[in-house]
Amino acid sequence: MSRQFARGFALALILLLLLPTLILVAETRFGTLSVLWHQASNRGALVTTLVSGAVSLGLIVALGTPAAWILARLLSDSSQGWIGALLAIPLLLPPLVLGLVLAFLLGPTTPVGSFLGHLGITPTQSLFSLIVAEVYEGFPYFLLTAWAAFRSMPIAYEEEARVLGKSLIDVFRHVTWPMARSGVIVAAAMAWARITGAFGAPIVVAYHPTGLPVAIWIALESYGLPSALALSTILLVVGLPVPIWLNWRRRHDRSH
Amino acid sequence: MTDPIRLSRWSEFSPGMIHGVFGPSGAGKTTWLRHIIGLDQVPAQYPKEVAFLSQNPHLIPHDTIRQQVLWFGDPESLLRWAPILDLSETLLDRYPGELSGGQYQRAALLRVLVTERPILVLDEPLSQIEDSRRFTILETLRTYITTVHPDRLIILSSHHWDDLWLVSDTLSLREPGFRSGPHPTATVYRNPPTPGFARLFGYVASIPCPQGGYWLVHPMSLTLESHHGPGITLQGTFQAARVGASVRQWVFHCEEPHIRLRWPGLPALIGTSLPNHIRLVDPPWVPYRLPPTQEEETP
Structure with missing residues (x-):
C-alpha cells in the first residue's frame, strides 16, 4: 500500500509541477514557431542569449570553482557559517533591484562607466552589461551549490594524499575534482538555468542587445500572449537541455 | 631531513626501531601523532620525510588499489609489499568500495609503505586485520626496520597490547591526562605506571x-x-x-x-x-x- 501511495503521490506532484510546461508545449503551434523563426530579431535574441550565456557560464565556473574550494577548505567552520549567511543576500536579491543597482553603478556618467568607456567598452546596453547582469544573477547559485559539494567531501581524502607527498594541484586534479565533479556539474546546470532566464537585471541594463527573456517581454507588449508563449517555448528548449543533460551525466558518472 | 627544527621532533625516536604508542581508545594517541607530524598546524605541515597512515584511512574511491598505489610509489615497491600484505593481483585491481574492512586497511597500509619514506607513522594500522596476518605483517615490519633499512624508523600506535609488546623496541604510554615515554618496552612491561596500564598489560x-x-x-x-x-x-x-x-x-x-x-x-x-x-x-x-x-x- 505504502509504495503504491508513494508512486501516486509522486505522479500527482510531478503533474502539478510540470503543468505550466505541459500547457506551454501543448499551446505552441508549429506555424507560430516558424513565423517567429523567420523574424531576424528573434533569431538575434536566441544568438544573444546563447553567446552571452556561454561566456557568463564560463566566467562563473572558472571563478566559482576555485572560490568554492577555497571557502570549503581554507576557512574554519564558524567563518564558513558567517559567509554562508552573507552569501544568501545576493542569492535572494530581487533581480530587478540588482539591475537598478548595476545601472546606477555602470551608467555612462559614473566613475566606473566612464573608466570602462575609456577602455572602449560600452558600460550599459551592451553585450558587456548583459554578461555582467547574467554573471551576477547566476554566480551565487553556482557558488553555494559547488561550495556544498566540496564541503560534503571529507577532507581526509585530500589530507592523506598530501601527507603521502602529493602537491596541492596534483591532489585537486586527481582526488578532489573527480569526487566533487558531479556536484559542480549540478551547480553549473543551476547557473545555466538562471543565466538563460535572466530577465530582471537585463531589462534594466541590457534592453539591447536583446536576449530571449527580454524579447519575450517585447513580444507580449507588441503582439500579445500567443507570440510570447511561442517564444517562451524556445527559451525553455535553450535553458532546460543543459541542466537535464548534466544531471543525466552526473547519474551516469555515479554509476561507475 | 633537512630542517633542524623538524628533525628535533623525531630526536627522541632512534632509527632502526619500532616505537610503540600504547593506550586505551580515546587517550589522545591520534591527536599526539598528528601533532608531532604537524598536521594540526594552520596551515597543516606535510613533512617530506614522513608517511602517515590514518586510523580511519580514506582510499581514493575512483581509483583501483593498483592505480593509487602506483600514484604514490613505484612498481618495485608495489611488488615487494603487496605479497607481504597478502594483496593478490585480483584485489589490487578492485576499487576501494569492493574491499572488506581488513582488505581496505591492508590496501591503505600498502599505499603508505610504497612511498619508501624514512619515517613511517602508523596510527592503529592493524585494527581490522585478523590475527594470523597481523603477526606476519608486524614481523615483516620489524625485519624491514632492523635489517633492511636500519636508517628508518616506525612509530606504531595501538590499543591492543598484543600488537605492541612483542615488536616494539620502545613504548610511549598515553592515557587521558597521563603520558610517559618513550621507554624500552621490557622496562615498561615490568613497571606499569598506573593500575589502568597494569590491567591493559x-x-x-x-x-x-x-x-x-x-x-x-x-x-x-x-x-x-x-x-x-x-x-x-x-x-x-x-x-x-x-x-x-x-x-x-x-x-x-x-x-x-x-x-x-x-x-x-x-x-x-x-x-x-x-x-x-x-x-x-x-x-x-x-x-x-x-x-x-x-x-x-x-x-
Whole structure:
C-alpha cells in the first residue's frame, strides 16, 4: 500500500509541477514557431542569449570553482557559517533591484562607466552589461551549490594524499575534482538555468542587445500572449537541455 | 631531513626501531601523532620525510588499489609489499568500495609503505586485520626496520597490547591526562605506571608485599609446579568457573592474603587433581594496589 501511495503521490506532484510546461508545449503551434523563426530579431535574441550565456557560464565556473574550494577548505567552520549567511543576500536579491543597482553603478556618467568607456567598452546596453547582469544573477547559485559539494567531501581524502607527498594541484586534479565533479556539474546546470532566464537585471541594463527573456517581454507588449508563449517555448528548449543533460551525466558518472 | 627544527621532533625516536604508542581508545594517541607530524598546524605541515597512515584511512574511491598505489610509489615497491600484505593481483585491481574492512586497511597500509619514506607513522594500522596476518605483517615490519633499512624508523600506535609488546623496541604510554615515554618496552612491561596500564598489560590482580607495596599477578607468570628461581608461593584452592556456554575461567582462592585470582583459561588442562598452591614467577613490584574488576567484587 505504502509504495503504491508513494508512486501516486509522486505522479500527482510531478503533474502539478510540470503543468505550466505541459500547457506551454501543448499551446505552441508549429506555424507560430516558424513565423517567429523567420523574424531576424528573434533569431538575434536566441544568438544573444546563447553567446552571452556561454561566456557568463564560463566566467562563473572558472571563478566559482576555485572560490568554492577555497571557502570549503581554507576557512574554519564558524567563518564558513558567517559567509554562508552573507552569501544568501545576493542569492535572494530581487533581480530587478540588482539591475537598478548595476545601472546606477555602470551608467555612462559614473566613475566606473566612464573608466570602462575609456577602455572602449560600452558600460550599459551592451553585450558587456548583459554578461555582467547574467554573471551576477547566476554566480551565487553556482557558488553555494559547488561550495556544498566540496564541503560534503571529507577532507581526509585530500589530507592523506598530501601527507603521502602529493602537491596541492596534483591532489585537486586527481582526488578532489573527480569526487566533487558531479556536484559542480549540478551547480553549473543551476547557473545555466538562471543565466538563460535572466530577465530582471537585463531589462534594466541590457534592453539591447536583446536576449530571449527580454524579447519575450517585447513580444507580449507588441503582439500579445500567443507570440510570447511561442517564444517562451524556445527559451525553455535553450535553458532546460543543459541542466537535464548534466544531471543525466552526473547519474551516469555515479554509476561507475 | 633537512630542517633542524623538524628533525628535533623525531630526536627522541632512534632509527632502526619500532616505537610503540600504547593506550586505551580515546587517550589522545591520534591527536599526539598528528601533532608531532604537524598536521594540526594552520596551515597543516606535510613533512617530506614522513608517511602517515590514518586510523580511519580514506582510499581514493575512483581509483583501483593498483592505480593509487602506483600514484604514490613505484612498481618495485608495489611488488615487494603487496605479497607481504597478502594483496593478490585480483584485489589490487578492485576499487576501494569492493574491499572488506581488513582488505581496505591492508590496501591503505600498502599505499603508505610504497612511498619508501624514512619515517613511517602508523596510527592503529592493524585494527581490522585478523590475527594470523597481523603477526606476519608486524614481523615483516620489524625485519624491514632492523635489517633492511636500519636508517628508518616506525612509530606504531595501538590499543591492543598484543600488537605492541612483542615488536616494539620502545613504548610511549598515553592515557587521558597521563603520558610517559618513550621507554624500552621490557622496562615498561615490568613497571606499569598506573593500575589502568597494569590491567591493559594483562596483569589480573595484586598481592600485598610484606615489605610494603604490591606484587602484580600475570597469568603467564603463574606456574602450578615447583619453580626454582625468584618468586612467591600462594596457598589456596582452585575452581573452574563457567562464565557462559563456552567461556570458562580459572578461579584461585588464596588463603593468605584473602584474595581471589581470576583469569580466562581452560580448567580442563589441570586434570582431576587440583593443586592447592600456585607459584608466581618473579612478580613485578608496584607501589599501588590493582583494584579488583567489577566481576571480582561480586561474590
